[in-house]
Amino acid sequence: MDATDHLPCQRHLFEIPDDISYLDAAAWSPLPRAVREAGEAGLLVKARPWDHPREAVPAQAERARRAAARLIGATTDDVAIMGSVSHAMATAAANLTVAPGGRVLRVADEFPSLRYAFDRLATARGLIVEEVPRPGDGDWTAALLAALGRAGAPPVAVATLTPLHWTDGGLIDLDRLAPAVHAAGAALVIDATQAAGALPVDVGRWRPDFLAFPTYKWALGPYGLAFLYAAPHRQGGAPIEDNIGNRPPAAGARRYDRGELNDPILLPMAATGLELVLSWDASAVATRLRRLTDQLTEGVVGLGVSAAARHLRSPNILGLRAAGGLPPGLADQLRQAGIFASERSGALRLSPHVWADEGDVKRCVKALRHAL
Known part of the structure; x- marks a missing residue:
């Protein structure tokens, strides 16, 4: 268990390579292995309907x-x-x-x-x-x-x-x-x-x-x-x-x-x-995500980007804005470093879920320091 409270990182349930930091759950999530397997089993129902009533x-x-x-x-x-x-x-x-x-x-x-x-x-x-x-x-x-x-x-x-x-x-x-x-x-x-x-x-x-x-x-x-x-x-x-x-x-x-x-x-x-x-406690999920987005916020101090005050932002999504606008192609630069996020309405939107951990935060902050 890491420092993100009572819910440990659930990365083992997903097929995310070690060198990928997927911080884009607000766009769409990767499928857990069990969900992919359920879909594959469902495909057989349509592929072989005589075997599956x-x-x-x-x-x-x-x-x-x-x-x-x-x-x-x-x-x-x-x-x-x-x-x-x-x-x-x-x-x-x-x-x-x-x-x-x-x-x-x-x-x-x-x-x-x-x-x-x-x-x-x-x-x-x-x-x-x-x-x-x-x-x-x-x-x-x-x-x-x-x-x-x-x-x-x-x-x-x-x-x-x-x-x-x-x-x-x-x-x-x-x-x-x-x-x-x-x-x-x-x-x-x-x-x-x-x-x-x-x-x-x-x-x-x-x-x-x-x-x-x-x-x-x-x-x-x-x-x-x-x-x-x-x-x-x-x-x-x-x-x-x-x-x-x-x-x-x-x-x-x-x-x-x-x-x-x-x-x-x-x-x-x-x-x-x-x-x-x-199977997880919803409050524990929110607490875990809050700590990850808090760590991201702390990590970008001094880089010319800022987020809303802690009490004015949701635990699961962190939006970073720059006074003069984000550098062009920032999300693409991050993607080249294995960091996946989105730009939405002038904000870099970082949205970790239960597969993310402190290593993902550190990798993202390092990439942002280089890009900014």
């Missing part, structure tokens, strides 16, 4: 649904299986009843999956889209609270929020914001893409109308699969696609399930990844 596949859907529900503190009946977060958000937007003239509240530079469906809703229902500008002091939570309670502003109809800003890990404290949204009488829609699997996510605490997350990032699963939580009072709506699986007698959030649900490859992969994440 299709009747066994629906159980994999319920296995994945059950694991997704556990991850966010929901019941199995509250979770729909989607093809993507954009599919989930389109479903959520289509099932909100809002009065004209209200506001759709979100942060500036939000990820497209959380923008487009609600832009369409705003146009169709006569709503005003308000994007809270990036605060100069980095305090997204205070800026959003001020926008929620601004005197004389139209009422907030829908708040579309995330636990952190996807570009640089800026904290958006839903423990403070969710009660304020509810007090304003607004619907709350949460995109937990950059949190589920890395941070504690609890629908019982935040009480969203809808919450969605995919499996291909922090949940250590495949691309092309996501989950939508629908609060009990939001489960009587209509799916955006009709298929034999989501028509009555399907009930609860299953009414929103995607077509071609019974995928013999993606479902067991997603379930295996989710069950692996569930």
